[in-house]
Amino acid sequence: GEDVEQSLFLSVREGDSSVINCTYTDSSSTYLYWYKQEPGAGLQLLTYIFSNMDMKQDQRLTVLLNKKDKHLSLRIADTQTGDSAIYFCADSDDKIIFGKGTRLHILP
Amino acid sequence: ETGVTQTPRHLVMGMTNKKSLKCEQHLGHNAMYWYKQSAKKPLELMFVYNFKEQTENNSVPSRFSPECPNSSHLFLHLHTLQPEDSALYLCASSGDRLKSPLHFGNGTRLTVT
Numbered sequence: 001g002e003d004v005e006q007s008l009f010l011s012v013r014e015g016d017s018s019v020i021n022c023t024y025t026d027s028s029s030t031y032l033y034w035y036k037q038e039p040g041a042g043l044q045l046l047t048y049i050f051s052n053m054d055m056k057q058d059q060r061l062t063v064l065l066n067k068k069d070k071h072l073s074l075r076i077a078d079t080q081t082g083d084s085a086i087y088f089c090a091d092s093d094d095k096i097i098f099g100k101g102t103r104l105h106i107l108p
Numbered sequence: 109e110t111g112v113t114q115t116p117r118h119l120v121m122g123m124t125n126k127k128s129l130k131c132e133q134h135l136g137h138n139a140m141y142w143y144k145q146s147a148k149k150p151l152e153l154m155f156v157y158n159f160k161e162q163t164e165n166n167s168v169p170s171r172f173s174p175e176c177p178n179s180s181h182l183f184l185h186l187h188t189l190q191p192e193d194s195a196l197y198l199c200a201s202s203g204d205r206l207k208s209p210l211h212f213g214n215g216t217r218l219t220v221t
Binding site: 031033041043100 | 150198211213215
């Protein structure tokens, strides 16, 4: 079946860029999503990209999609302590499949 | 008003209790979902409702009983739960079942004793 894979942990120094990577297996994904989950909260939609796009930028967030390699990344520029959270990648075709999430830890 | 509201935020119940989780969305969406989030496991889709009709039940035990009286409200009725049912239960909604992103509530943290 379809699968979405992410690394489980990422540590980044405050002020640096964070890059969170995701791979997926579904060939007919329509949209790919990034969600953020802070402690004690639900998943917050950060951004999404349509499968016929290569890149989407939204303020400090840049999403890159390599459809050939089925690779999605989320870059957070100038990482702040408030960016500390779990980030979920998800792809959708006839249903939405979530990765297990990447826990982003910010180093002072 | 927040988009998707879940109550209660925390719930502790014994294995013989009956309780209900409530979800309300103010986004005008047509589809509503229940997810279970356990530690160290991927998000598990439990139920999907589209225009008040249940369209998915992912082999969820019958001790979990969903109810969707209208497109804005979703309930999860709980009875005779097991300790392994302790988890964060997330409700979500979307405009279109297939083509629009999910919007989540903050979840109900359930502990079964």
